[in-house]
Amino acid sequence: MQEQLVQEITRLVIAQLDNTKVIESEYMVPIGISARHVHLTREHIDILFGKDYQLNKKKVLMGGQYAAQECVTLVGTKLRAIENVRILGPERKVSQVEVSQTDAIRLGIKAPIRESGNIKGSAPIAMVGPLGAVYLDEGCIVAKRHIHMSPEDAKQFGVVDNQIVNVKVGNGRGGIFEGVQIRVDQSFTLEMHIDTDEANGLGVGKEGRILIK
Structure with a gap:
């Protein structure tokens, strides 16, 4: 219980320091390893x-x-x-x-x-x-690591084109990708793009549950 409290406080402090918007819902987002x-x-x-x-x-x-x-x-x-x-x-x-x-x-x-x-x-x-x-x-x-989204996806996530967010990856080794750029266009489908170094570093596969922070 105490460990969970510490983790939650840490998350909120990081969010405050980064001045980024925290979205409390998690989504299954395909991860494209480029x-x-x-x-x-x-x-x-x-x-x-x-x-x-x-x-x-x-x-x-x-x-x-x-x-x-x-x-x-x-x-x-x-x-x-x-x-x-x-x-x-x-x-x-x-x-x-x-x-x-x-x-x-x-x-x-x-x-x-x-x-x-x-x-x-x-x-x-x-x-x-x-x-x-x-x-x-x-x-x-x-x-630069980024997430492709349609306008509908962006509205659901509460983000806008070119916004910079942090992304928590819950699979593999787990960790946080900082400085992820949101790219919105009607022709895009929801997918986060990282390169092979980033994928190997956090043990990321082709799909994972992520939390945009």
Whole structure:
């Protein structure tokens, strides 16, 4: 009983210090473990795979995105490389590479933690395909942990787009993910995205009961 009281007081103190909203209900939220992947422009697809090459869909994802069958090799400093890195479609206006911190260390680069699309001043990286190679002066990041939600989900949780929350994970080893960004769009389905490092750190599987704090 005393231990439960201490835990509850600790929770309330953390919530007060973080100035975040506490939601008392728990929900089953699918957890998507995001492995390393790349987004490519039309120009870079042409260089890597040939002019007017069309990516082939392997798996449909939320928000009109899909995992392509095609992969590339990432090359960092001192020619350190990671092979078979999945391409996500459709084409983008700017190419971007998303890796974990472990991947960044392996590649010998310093990739900043950023929201997807925010690549200004990020790490340089090279990509090699079957027909060519592309060097990005900037474009490699470690994706900031986030939760995709529809407007209806956001209303149920009592959160808004771009709000930063803490998330308690009750499965695996258990723990709290801080600084989780809420991303709301009508095309999104409810899913929290973390990378392989984060998932391994807390023993997280593909689905878990979480509490947004």
